[in-house]
Amino acid sequence: MATTPPRAYRAACPNCGAAVEFASAASASAVCSFCRSTLVRDGEALRRIGTSAELFDDHSPLRLGAGGKRQGLAFTLVGRLQYAYEGGSWNEWHALFDNGRSAWLSEDNGAYVLAFDAPLPTDAPALAALRAGQRVRVDGRDWDVASITHARLHAAEGELPVPPAGAGEFLVADLRNSVGEVATLDGSDPARPVWSVGRSVLLGELAMQGLAETAAKALAGRAIECPNCGAPLEPRLSSTQSLVCGQCKAVVDLSRGVGAELAHYTQNNAGPGRREPRIALGKMGRLAALVPGQPSEVWQVVGYLERCDIPDEGEEPTYWSEYLLYHATLGFSFLVDSEDGWSRVQPITGAPKVRGDRAKYDGVDYRHRASYDARVTWVLGEFYWRVQRDERARVSDYEGAGNQSAQRLSCERTAGLGGDADGEVVWSAGKALPASEVAQAFGLPPPGPAELARTLGRFKPAGAGLRTIIWIVVLIVLVMSAMDSCDHDECADIKSTFGASSAEYRQCVAQRGSGTSGRSGGGSFGGWSSGGGHK
Numbered sequence: 001m002a003t004t005p006p007r008a009y010r011a012a013c014p015n016c017g018a019a020v021e022f023a024s025a026a027s028a029s030a031v032c033s034f035c036r037s038t039l040v041r042d043g044e045a046l047r048r049i050g051t052s053a054e055l056f057d058d059h060s061p062l063r064l065g066a067g068g069k070r071q072g073l074a075f076t077l078v079g080r081l082q083y084a085y086e087g088g089s090w091n092e093w094h095a096l097f098d099n100g101r102s103a104w105l106s107e108d109n110g111a112y113v114l115a116f117d118a119p120l121p122t123d124a125p126a127l128a129a130l131r132a133g134q135r136v137r138v139d140g141r142d143w144d145v146a147s148i149t150h151a152r153l154h155a156a157e158g159e160l161p162v163p164p165a166g167a168g169e170f171l172v173a174d175l176r177n178s179v180g181e182v183a184t185l186d187g188s189d190p191a192r193p194v195w196s197v198g199r200s201v202l203l204g205e206l207a208m209q210g211l212a213e214t215a216a217k218a219l220a221g222r223a224i225e226c227p228n229c230g231a232p233l234e235p236r237l238s239s240t241q242s243l244v245c246g247q248c249k250a251v252v253d254l255s256r257g258v259g260a261e262l263a264h265y266t267q268n269n270a271g272p273g274r275r276e277p278r279i280a281l282g283k284m285g286r287l288a289a290l291v292p293g294q295p296s297e298v299w300q301v302v303g304y305l306e307r308c309d310i311p312d313e314g315e316e317p318t319y320w321s322e323y324l325l326y327h328a329t330l331g332f333s334f335l336v337d338s339e340d341g342w343s344r345v346q347p348i349t350g351a352p353k354v355r356g357d358r359a360k361y362d363g364v365d366y367r368h369r370a371s372y373d374a375r376v377t378w379v380l381g382e383f384y385w386r387v388q389r390d391e392r393a394r395v396s397d398y399e400g401a402g403n404q405s406a407q408r409l410s411c412e413r414t415a416g417l418g419g420d421a422d423g424e425v426v427w428s429a430g431k432a433l434p435a436s437e438v439a440q441a442f443g444l445p446p447p448g449p450a451e452l453a454r455t456l457g458r459f460k461p462a463g464a465g466l467r468t469i470i471w472i473v474v475l476i477v478l479v480m481s482a483m484d485s486c487d488h489d490e491c492a493d494i495k496s497t498f499g500a501s502s503a504e505y506r507q508c509v510a511q512r513g514s515g516t517s518g519r520s521g522g523g524s525f526g527g528w529s530s531g532g533g534h535k
Helices: 215-220 435-442 449-453 466-480 492-498 503-512
Strands: 009-012 019-022 029-031 037-042 045-051 067-070 073-085 088-097 102-108 111-118 135-138 141-160 169-176 181-186 194-201 242-244 251-253 284-287 297-309 319-327 331-338 341-347 353-355 358-361 364-383 392-400 407-416 419-433
Touching: 009 045, 088 141, 102 194, 111 181, 284 435, 319 364, 331 419, 341 407, 341 435, 364 407, 419 435
Parallel strands: none
Antiparallel strands: 009 019, 029 037, 029 141, 037 045, 067 073, 073 088, 073 141, 088 102, 102 111, 111 194, 135 141, 141 169, 141 419, 169 181, 181 194, 242 251, 242 364, 284 297, 297 319, 297 364, 319 331, 331 341, 341 419, 353 358, 358 364, 364 392, 392 407, 407 419
8 A cells, every 4th residue: 555645734624623634734625525515725724716516426447545656656646537428437546656756547449548747839720720639749749639528527535736626617638649559638728728648548557556446346235226117237347338238228318416317218129130148248258368478368258249341332231340358457358249250459648650451559450351330239247438429439340461361450439428529539559369269268169161261361342343443443542541530640751731711721620531441251350439538
């Protein structure tokens, strides 16, 4: 457990008289744990500036007083900001290190990011001008805008380095780069945007102590009824935002906490591509690590999605399955079952370098395979994002070049619940898996000849004749032009030089066109969007 930093400060709450303690005398604000008054430091006393709302009961494993270590230096969680947006809520935990430095431990696509506030770069872009998928240069580095979110501060608790934002809505942008960094541009104070930079972390890496009870223990006693049929619902994970009723298959929204009114939607139980999962929910299986040199780990299947592409007129859709896997300290991963075989991927923190039909990430070169629109047709289990009816995404799939053909890379772009202004881009990376490895891990029957014949490694078009010709033509077009919104906007430099209204920029956009579909095989490489970044 982290030790309390020196120079602690204590004062009485001006509203109720309860003692309010500061672990650092440098902290400027706190929320009284007794009356929830929002307080700011005023000399040697505290001044009340408002009242914080009650926190959503989100069953986070983190809590005030929990501690850990990062690069040998101990820290303690001393405060929390809980933000709300149309897709749900997320937490920003104020981590105070023993040397007095503050950081933010926040949620990010089922994992966590540890970030530090930094001076606002002189070339920081205006928040209102940013769009998901855009590439910008900030502080001398290239960044891809991963998400734009309209958010508001819902509640706060504990000790904070600055007074919390007001009650109004503001913009938050997440940016990511090719070296795995995550940056946030926070507009909660329009006059002084806040810039922070961090990296993805696992709770296991931080050697966290003092966490809340495990999700199974914390949620087992909760009495939740399905708002559609009344059957009992039993969420198992602290991060669950959507849960499917085991009886009527209604999708229930838990993103705003468990209360009397739970939003939900019913599913079509007889859809055209409907099939039961080949791997049962709750099943445990040991899989090799995606990172070479790491030990294999046991993963549990907690969610199941059936998805399909949106084909051109006259063509039939292709369906595939994605299993959401969970590990207590490693977070989430996806196991994908498609026409081309099995693969496993998980969301990545950074953004690959993309140029034309090529991409590079973590030392591996990739080539573009297909771009297409996809939608969710059926879900079971529970998910760390808020699942929406008929959820859609623009997908670009890549496979490793040369002797790295088993490597997989995928980009998914979704429009936000409020429209394009709240869009998000999520990259996932992984590799193809032999059917025999999946069967052994999850106790499936040994794969037969048809299963073994499914393409593994190099891509072979599933269609023939005209579809194959179309695929080749599309590849040629892709080599000659930028592919889609997940890729680098090659017109951005022209826009920044000549302006958005210039003839040069308009000509560049016209030449790029509206993008292509070009999907011929079956199955996304997976990594579904969460519907919101870590901020």
